[in-house]
Amino acid sequence: MTNKHIIIIGGGAAGFFAAINAAELHPGSKITILEKSNKLLSKVRISGGGRCNVTNHCFEVNELVKNYPRGSKELKQVFSRFNVSDTIAWFKKRGVDLKTEPDNRMFPESNSSETIIDCFMYEAKKYGIDIKMQEEVLELKSVTNNQIQVTTDKNKYVVDSVICSSGGHNQKKNYSFIQKTGHNISELIPSLFTINLPGNNIKELMGLSVQNATVRVEKTKHQYTGPVLITHWGLSGPAVLKLSAFAAKDFFDLDYNANILINWSGELNEEEVKKVFEEFLQTKTQMVNSPLFGIPKRLWEFLLEKAEISPQKPWIELGKKQQNKLAQVLTNDVYNMKGKTTFKEEFVTSGGVNLKEIDFKTMQSKIMPNLYFCGEVLDIDGITGGFNFQNAWSTAFVAASSV
Ligand SMILES: Cc1cc2nc3c(=O)[nH]c(=O)nc-3n(C[C@H](O)[C@H](O)[C@H](O)COP(=O)(O)OP(=O)(O)OC[C@H]3O[C@@H](n4cnc5c(N)ncnc54)[C@H](O)[C@@H]3O)c2cc1C
Incomplete structure (x- = not known):
């Protein structure tokens, strides 16, 4: 459908991947990323010791899901739509070749996370994605025609769809705008x-x-x-x-x-x-x-x-x-x-949006129509080795395809 307005909450790995894919899959849509901080893709930049461990050389979905202490069952469906080979092909198509290390971790050939960031920034510009920084989402509300009113600390928007990719946090207050929609947040505890x-x-x-x-x-x-x-x-x-x-x-x-x-x-x-x-x-x-x-x-x-x-x-x-x-x-x-x-600052939060409240065929909320979730905001986490980013890419792709 053309002329839709889609808001993406969070300018991290999942947010950018969702925004770029939504732009490509839904030509004519207006896409806005709202990022509360003054930095974009900050975790991507420091990930994998500055090299960004993009994914893992694991092509069997049944094997891949074993690397997720939380979310493995749900990810089976998601990975059947977008898996490791799709990640490799996605980056290759945009000029980023990935290489595999002996322990199966996959990195950009350049050995630099900047390559991934440059790729995302180039694509975002190409599709005219509007990026608003230092704008924090405070409330989401269903309004007429199943549209969503997004209230930030600066503006109010009424949009057709919202993809929430606000990441993992160790404090519940960061999830309060999600809780207000009726979603439950499972216990936030450290992993890795x-x-x-x-x-x-x-x-x-x-x-x-x-x-x-x-x-x-x-x-x-x-x-x-x-x-x-x-x-x-x-x-x-x-x-x-x-x-x-x-x-x-x-x-x-x-x-x-x-x-x-x-x-x-x-x-x-x-x-x-x-x-x-x-x-x-x-x-x-x-x-x-x-x-x-x-x-x-x-x-x-x-x-x-x-x-x-x-x-x-x-x-x-x-x-x-x-x-x-x-x-x-x-x-x-x-x-x-x-x-x-x-572990070397590389931690993830286990806990997040309760998985029972999400339809994993689409990543849509079962509570608020036209609200989608992807990335670490969900109660999904992987072990080290590129599995957390693979979760971000795959869930973001499915959300972007479904809006
Ligand atoms: C040091 C470190 C190294 C890592 N290395 C790897 C690695 O090599 N490989 C791997 O697979 N995983 C790695 N991880 C884990 C990986 O970085 C995360 O799983 C991934 O970044 C999650 O992406 P995300 O987009 O869901 O969340 P994030 O990257 O956290 O992005 C969320 C964004 O949303 C913004 N936001 C939050 N709330 C709001 C709001 N209300 N309004 C507007 N914006 C909001 C945040 O400011 C943030 O920019 C690493 C993690 C760390 C900390």
């Missing part, structure tokens, strides 16, 4: 953090990592296997960040005090670990000289001491009791978490 182990001397081994360890939170069902890194504060690495995201609510309820159990062997149980010992038990090799499971030598020594075994002991002298103790330390090593640390 590292584990603090105050007073634990494992921190002296900072910088060491194990490629395939399993971390879990005692008394919960959450456990993840992957690289674990020992840091100045405690524990980090992909497995820990994944745990922090999927167990975000449990950690919050436990006030970030919990026992963290590590299986340094990966996924073997005590009996299987003892089987691995068997071939060494015939040898006179000193235990310190034969670390198992890819555990770095200094960490192996630390774990031997934890199992009360002298690192110089030859394997052949390792008694049954000590074998049991070592197998236990290797598979069920306990650390007392006290607090968390934000």
Whole structure:
């Protein structure tokens, strides 16, 4: 339909993607972005250490959705409309080639988030998108003909559709204009953090990592296997960040005090670990000289001491009791978490607009006609690796197609 007026709330990743696609898909429409701050695309600029991790090299929708602690079910439908290949093609069509790193993260070839920003600014200009900065949306109200009256701190607009892409926040007051429409905001809690182990001397081994360890939170069902890194504060690495995201609510309820159990062997149980010992038990090799499971030598020594075994002991002298103790330390090593640390400033808020109140075929509100949502304002969040931006691109595309 031509001559529609569409307002986009928020000049971030989802807002720009929605605005550009709406302009392209609905020629003749008037599109206005309202941004409350004096900056556009500020998170895009600092994302991925200034390189912008645009998406992840994961083309199977069923695999892709596994990277979202909240929203995976709903995103299945959205990704069937706009997925990772669509993201790659979208940017390529506009002259931005993406490259894949060995861990599957995808970045612009230029290694600079400015390339993404330049692309968005160029497209916005091309389509004549009106961008109003330092204008904050305060209220949305349904008026006649299912139009929406948007009240800001400067103006009042009556428009045909509103796409709300106001992002994730850790304070409820930022969602109050949405709450006033009747939408519920699910609990806002941090996701993607590292584990603090105050007073634990494992921190002296900072910088060491194990490629395939399993971390879990005692008394919960959450456990993840992957690289674990020992840091100045405690524990980090992909497995820990994944745990922090999927167990975000449990950690919050436990006030970030919990026992963290590590299986340094990966996924073997005590009996299987003892089987691995068997071939060494015939040898006179000193235990310190034969670390198992890819555990770095200094960490192996630390774990031997934890199992009360002298690192110089030859394997052949390792008694049954000590074998049991070592197998236990290797598979069920306990650390007392006290607090968390934000991961390189890269955090997301779990929580946001309740997903039950959205029709994921269109991203339209089930409460207010012609109001659409996309991006991190929704109760959707992904783990690190480009998944949060993929959520922004896909939900924004579906909203833009539907207005
Ligand atoms: C340091 C950092 C690094 C990151 N790196 C990556 C990465 O490499 N890859 C990845 O996938 N994810 C990354 N993320 C997460 C990713 O940046 C976000 O998921 C994504 O930016 C969300 O986009 P959005 O448009 O929904 O929200 P935002 O980018 O937060 O944009 C929302 C905009 O709305 C504006 N706004 C809010 N309320 C109003 C209002 N009432 N009226 C008008 N305007 C309003 C805000 O000022 C803001 O500009 C990173 C996050 C951080 C903090």
